[in-house]
Amino acid sequence: MDCCVKNTCELEDADFEKISRFVYSLCGINLHEGKRELVKARLGKRLKKGNFVSFSDYLHFVMTDEGSDELTAMINSLSTNLTGFFREESHFQKLRGIIFEEFSMPEHSNEKVKLRIWSAGCSTGEEPYTIAMVLAEALEGRKADMKILATDISTSVLKRAAAGIYSEKSVSAIPPVMRFKFFLQGKGRWSGQYKIKENLRVLVHFAYLNLKECTLPSDSFNIIFCRNVMIYFDKNTQHALITTFYNLLKPGGYLFVGHSESLTGFAHPFRYVEPSVYRK
Numbered sequence: 328m329d330c331c332v333k334n335t336c337e338l339e340d341a342d343f344e345k346i347s348r349f350v351y352s353l354c355g356i357n358l359h360e361g362k363r364e365l366v367k368a369r370l371g372k373r374l375k376k377g378n379f380v381s382f383s384d385y386l387h388f389v390m391t392d393e394g395s396d397e398l399t400a401m402i403n404s405l406s407t408n409l410t411g412f413f414r415e416e417s418h419f420q421k422l423r424g425i426i427f428e429e430f431s432m433p434e435h436s437n438e439k440v441k442l443r444i445w446s447a448g449c450s451t452g453e454e455p456y457t458i459a460m461v462l463a464e465a466l467e468g469r470k471a472d473m474k475i476l477a478t479d480i481s482t483s484v485l486k487r488a489a490a491g492i493y494s495e496k497s498v499s500a501i502p503p504v505m506r507f508k509f510f511l512q513g514k515g516r517w518s519g520q521y522k523i524k525e526n527l528r529v530l531v532h533f534a535y536l537n538l539k540e541c542t543l544p545s546d547s548f549n550i551i552f553c554r555n556v557m558i559y560f561d562k563n564t565q566h567a568l569i570t571t572f573y574n575l576l577k578p579g580g581y582l583f584v585g586h587s588e589s590l591t592g593f594a595h596p597f598r599y600v601e602p603s604v605y606r607k
């Protein structure tokens with residue numbers, strides 16, 4: 328019986344293995360056995376939507392040229408995008424400290440502070456916009472050339488990030504003074520929605536980037552945030568990424584990883600600063 332006739336498709340061992348191998352080779356995401364139900368549920372919806380008769384039929388299609396849009400939808404649906412403003416708050420206190428100590432010119436200085444930050448795996452934008460708010464406040468009144476590159480593999484989260492519109496619940500994590508300063512509060516049919524102000528939005532450039540195929544130039548960034556992304560990768564991919572981050576940082580640059588992540592267990596050239604913060 329075709330699986331479209333039943334309500335759900337069976338995910339055979341061989342198909343799960345093929346999907347895992349394919350996704351791993353494409354973007355480093357490690358779909359181990361514990362992720363089987365997630366794959367079945369999330370891709371099951373795609374199968375239903377596209378009237379595919381089985382997971383192998385679906386996989387076959389996404390591997391063809393005409394399946395490239397569905398491949399994007401597949402990656403969008405398999406990525407986990409949990410995030411939030413000021414998530415893992417201590418990182419932003421540390422960032423503020425770094426800016427004050429290392430990038431803050433005297434108020435009337437003619438020298439311009441130049442700062443390049445990368446939010447790698449930025450999801451729906453809360454992380455890079457939090458970085459932007461902290462920079463804008465810390466460098467207020469200073470001449471500054473600051474840019475934040477924010478990248479992700481999921482095109483659907485990037486679209487939402489670029490729109491910069493958030494619910495009341497998600498902006499509740501932002502201190503009220505900052506919220507007032509950096510967001511427009513929706514009225515009428517936009518009530519309950521908050522839109523990032525243009526002067527902050529322009530500091531962030533969103534782009535698609537697969538961390539498994541990163542070809543950014545060396546010595547590009549003062550600070551890299553790659554938080555709660557590497558947990559989805561296996562050890563080899565994590566190790567390769569740590570080396571990439573080292574090369575992309577300017578000397579003295581900082582790497583922030585998620586609070587539950589660490590570089591322990593990898594041979595790496597970073598200096599340890601404090602838990603989940605490292606320095607080139």
Ligand SMILES: C[S@@+](CC[C@H](N)C(=O)[O-])C[C@H]1O[C@@H](n2cnc3c(N)ncnc32)[C@H](O)[C@@H]1O
Pocket residue numbers: 354355356406407408409410411414447448449450451454478479480481484536537538539553554555556559585
């Ligand atoms: C859990 S979110 C973390 C968001 C944010 N960094 C934070 O800590 O709040 C992980 C993000 O990594 C992205 N991601 C996963 N694999 C990726 C890859 N190979 N290249 C780029 N981004 C990837 C996902 O799409 C997702 O948006």
